[in-house]
Amino acid sequence: MKPALAIVLLLSAAPALAQHQGHDMPEPAPAEAKADPHAGHDMGDQPAPATNDPHAGHDMDGQADADPADPHAGHDMGAPSDGNAEPMDGMDHSTMGHGAGMAAPTASPGPDMETPPPPEAGSGPPRAADAIWGAEAMASSRNDLRRTHGNFPVFWFQGDRLETQVRGGEDAYLWDIQGYYGGPTERLWFKSEGEGEWGSSPEDAEVQALFSKAFKPFWDFQAGIRHDIGGPDTTHAVIGVQGLAPYMFEVDAGLFLSHRGDLTARVEAEVDQRITQRLILQPRIEANLSAQDIPLLGIGAGFDQIEVGARLRYEIRREFAPYIGVEQSWRTGRSADFARARGEDPSATSFIAGIRFWF
DSSP states (O other): OHHHHHHHHHHHHHHHHTTTSSOOOOOOOOOTTTTTTTTTTTTSSOOOOOOSTTTTTTTTTTTOOOOOTOOTTOOOHHHSTTSSSOOOOOOOOOTTOOGGGGOOOOOOOTTTTTOOOOTTTTOOOHHHHHHOOOOOHHHHHHHHHHHHHHHHHEEEEEEEEEEEEOOOOEEEEEEEEEEEOOOEEEEEEEEEEEEEESSSSOOEEEEEEEEEEEEEETEEEEEEEEEEESOOOOOEEEEEEEEGGGGGGGEEEEEEETTTSSSEEEEEEEOEEEEESEEEEEEEEEEEESOOGGGGGTOSEEEEEEEEEEEEEOSSSEEEEEEEEEEEEEOHHHHHHHHTTTTTSEEEEEEEEEEEEEE
């Protein structure tokens, strides 16, 4: 080659050499080499193909961010450089490693997938204690448990009101007791209440014997007899209900039919309002009604007597509590007329002191 021609060729190649200065220039590819769309990737054990792009594998600023869903986004996926190349569709990438960041996600079970129980589940005895102590011994133990923690009879007695009442110089006494013997659903109840002036026999007194049967939670149906031992001798047939109403109101209601055919009724309700753990305020109301006038008993038709009061008690022990209170009573209608005829005031205010106990 002539020296002048060599100098011209060197001068024309200088810009291209300056452009790629600092790059490791691979060996020139054969003429039949085709463009590789995966240039710059780790192709495992496969030989690195030649590429026509001198910038393959470099970070090209200014290009749009690749879609993270497509691992080949941003690569040249165009047509091959010659007609001998296979189409891109159907290329097997399973053997190609694309780096740590391109690992295939691992499938996880869905939220509705459940692990089936092991085959031995449910194969044990229905009661584990039977396998240790024996079914016969445990059957006897369970019977004892039912007897001591279930349907067994108990005795309960309560002095609900044992009190003295101060009524403007005419002091009186009053008792109201009740109790039962039986199980949780069937019981024999007994009740007694009465009142009178100190130093004299009771003006009104009664005793009741009732059979009680639970018909729903906290409620009993009661039926039996009542006998009056104060005033005219009278016997009554009794039906009623007793239980715990909403908001913890204790309710006792009874319907009485005397042996003379007189029909009367009584409803009592009280509720405990705890001020402290031991100091309790108990509002109480009682209403007596009659279906007809009963002159022998001094009772008029309609509302016979209404009593409204409140008692404040202090539980020295849960089973023993003294109390004080106040109560207002009214006789209405014909009953008020009968009271005036006996020289009594149909309305009375009483200041109360008494004790309440149970065992």
